[in-house]
Amino acid sequence: MRIIVVRNEKEAAKKVAFIVSSIIRKKPNCNLGLASGRTMIPLYKELVERKLDFSKVKTFNLDEYIGLKNNKKGFHSFMDKNLFNNVNIKEENVYFPENKNYDGIIKKSGGIDLQILGIGKNGHIGFNEPGSSLKSKTRKVKLSKETKKANKIGMDYAWTAGIKTIMDSKKIILLAFGREKAGIIKKTLEEKITKDIPASFLRKHKNIAFIVDKDSAKKLNDIKTAR
Secondary structure (H helix, E strand, C coil): CEEEEECCHHHHHHHHHHHHHHHHHHCCCCEEEECCCHHHHHHHHHHHHCCCCCCCCEEEECEEECCCCCCCCCHHHHHHHHCHHHCCCCHHHEECCCCCCHHHHHHHCCCCCEEEECCCCCCCECCECCCCCCCCCCEEEECCHHHHHHHCCCCCEEEECCHHHHHCCCCEEEEECCHHHHHHHHHHHHCCCCCCCHHHHHHHCCCEEEEEECCCCCCCCCCCECC
16 A cells, blocks of 8 residues: 655646556556546546547446436536547447446456546545445445535435445555545544445555545645655
8 A cells, every 4th residue: 555645636646647648558458447526637637638549448437426427417527528528538438337237347348457536525435435345346326415415416326336346456546635635534544444434445455556635644644745
């Protein structure tokens, strides 16, 4: 497990974009696990600016609200706006969890080479809310009141890749920014591994990096800003 503390979102975006670039150049037909939300916007902007060749890349998004596939508030639209419409990825190589066969599709494609994650204030990853099992796979979930309030969408249900789906990835990077994430980052990294904090399960992964800014890392013990 690696913990990398950076100065700001821009520095984090450059670090992760460099890793993604290296993977795509080394393996043009790689499989990328992607996340949605404000945390990802600087990263996707950086990837677009690098003009990478996405023609053979397959992407697998973590989640989507049920009923918002074709809605501008949904994650399909978010990804189109911030990444897919700005790179040369093929439409048939873009996947979202829309049924329980998602894990099988990922496995048939060769598995996720790099999974990028954000984290909710309650410790959810994807839409794996507190109480989710380490063995959970892609499924329909009911969103917590806290998640609905934070996302300001008003939807009750979503599809999400499970924690096992995420943990099966070959490499994982979790991004977190801002003081509002400081409490959950401390719980995730320094307190008990528990299903009450789903992100804490990530500490069991053999190739996981937490890239956080100095504000979200302020409650961690003895962590210095990366140079």
